[in-house]
Amino acid sequence: MELRTVDLFAGGGGLSLGFANAGCKIVAAYDGWDKAVDLYAANFHGHPIFLRDLSDKNSPSEIKKFNPQIIIGGPPCQDFSSAGKRDEARGKADLTISFAEIVCTVHPQYFVMENVPLALNSKTLAEARKVFSKSGYGITAKVLDASYCGVPQKRKRLFVIGAVGAKDGFLESFLADGLTTKKTTMRDYFGKSLGVEHYYRHPRSYSRRGVFGMDEPSPTVRGVNRPVPKGYPGHPGDAAKIHGLRPLTTRERSMVQTFPKSFKLVGGATNVEQIIGNAVPVKLAEHVAKSLLAYIKK
Numbered sequence: 001m002e003l004r005t006v007d008l009f010a011g012g013g014g015l016s017l018g019f020a021n022a023g024c025k026i027v028a029a030y031d032g033w034d035k036a037v038d039l040y041a042a043n044f045h046g047h048p049i050f051l052r053d054l055s056d057k058n059s060p061s062e063i064k065k066f067n068p069q070i071i072i073g074g075p076p077c078q079d080f081s082s083a084g085k086r087d088e089a090r091g092k093a094d095l096t097i098s099f100a101e102i103v104c105t106v107h108p109q110y111f112v113m114e115n116v117p118l119a120l121n122s123k124t125l126a127e128a129r130k131v132f133s134k135s136g137y138g139i140t141a142k143v144l145d146a147s148y149c150g151v152p153q154k155r156k157r158l159f160v161i162g163a164v165g166a167k168d169g170f171l172e173s174f175l176a177d178g179l180t181t182k183k184t185t186m187r188d189y190f191g192k193s194l195g196v197e198h199y200y201r202h203p204r205s206y207s208r209r210g211v212f213g214m215d216e217p218s219p220t221v222r223g224v225n226r227p228v229p230k231g232y233p234g235h236p237g238d239a240a241k242i243h244g245l246r247p248l249t250t251r252e253r254s255m256v257q258t259f260p261k262s263f264k265l266v267g268g269a270t271n272v273e274q275i276i277g278n279a280v281p282v283k284l285a286e287h288v289a290k291s292l293l294a295y296i297k298k
Contacts (some may be wrong), residue, residue: 008073018285060105072115104135140164152189198240211238223277
């Protein structure tokens, strides 16, 4: 079912690739950061990627030309994220409203919006839901753990999914289908191909552990990747002693996000790390897409 799909706030392309893998046809993508647009363009061919400020009121008329049946996107989450300021007044959250307004103006049959779980109870999302409901969309809002969707990573993300004329909660049972019964570990996904048993992931503070093993899911891939500091004191929860360990490489981190090994990491190291850390895991996006397509077929 090749539904015409437009990706707003496309970033590194995790949503686009997941939906394409599920069988959707990506016809256009947009993002407001030139570095993300460059990386996306290096990996996706056959449809355009536009550098745009999607708070621009002219955006819907351009997007409408692609006649999308689905609009997908992950508006920037810094104002909701535990890694950010958690302050909706800072401005990034406004792009959630911009997403809702674009969707309701273009009015595709379906939409999928991704964000961090903390957005679920935000005033901004409540306002966006009102916008969607007034335009006739039934809504399913669900937090999914990527490790139950074939991703070797403990990464929880909120998905707000809409369908014209549907009842609220319409996709709940479909999202539950296909989840694994256990969390996907690094070893489940990579086997021995990484050549490590343990690795370092820099914690936000030394009150958290920094050493993880292959027999558990990776912690959330963040937008920074640091070497082992000389002063790392260790942590009681570390999976091994720090001596001789290394952090995962940028390529390995992209693969933890379930991007293929062939995915081109174009740009400076700092920017690429940020793009990869912000991305939706491909297999998580694919699970959501397959759930929506199953609903449509039924």
